[in-house]
Structures are given as C-alpha cells and as structure tokens.
Amino acid sequence: MPGVRRPDQEYERTEESRLLYAALGALDDAKRSVFVLFELEEMTAPQIAEALSIKLNTVYSRLRFARAEFETAVAECRRHRAGVFHA
Numbered sequence: 667m668p669g670v671r672r673p674d675q676e677y678e679r680t681e682e683s684r685l686l687y688a689a690l691g692a693l694d695d696a697k698r699s700v701f702v703l704f705e706l707e708e709m710t711a712p713q714i715a716e717a718l719s720i721k722l723n724t725v726y727s728r729l730r731f732a733r734a735e736f737e738t739a740v741a742e743c744r745r746h747r748a749g750v751f752h753a
C-alpha cells in the first residue's frame with residue numbers, strides 16, 4: 667500500500683528525527699537560527715541578515731561554523747548509537 671510504512675521504516679525515521687534534534691541542540695542559539703533558516707526554511711543569506719538584523723558576513727560566518735558543528739554532532743550521535751547497538 668502506498669504511504670504505509672513498515673515498522674523498521676518508522677523506527678528509522680524516528681531515529682533520524684532524534685539525530686536531527688540532537689545535532690541542532692548542539693548548536694548555540696545564534697548558529698542554530700542561521701542554520702535552520704538557511705538549511706530548513708531555505709531563506710537566502712541576505713534574507714536571514716535582514717530578518718535577524720545582522721550583517722551578511724555574520725550570516726555566512728555563523729552558517730559555516732554551524733555546518734561544521736552540526737556535522738560533528740551528527741557523527742558523534744551516530745558513533746554513540748552504533749556503540750549502543752554493538753555493546
């Protein structure tokens with residue numbers, strides 16, 4: 667049936683959501699705001715600068731650091747999850 671998920675698919679989706687929220691939680695508020703607006707809300711950097719009343723270069727800087735920290739957090743969460751399953 668289209669649209670019906672198997673239990674393993676639902677579990678994977680839930681785990682990916684937890685991973686996303688954990689990684690976003692690792693970012694400070696300023697970086698998380700820019701990251702979410704750019705990556706999830708698909709706003710442009712100039713739009714974000716205007717919405718947050720910050721300089722455009724600040725948007726780019728925060729986004730660069732946020733992406734790096736997000737990737738690190740995702741990797742750490744995945745390592746932890748793999749360790750839990752292999753322990």
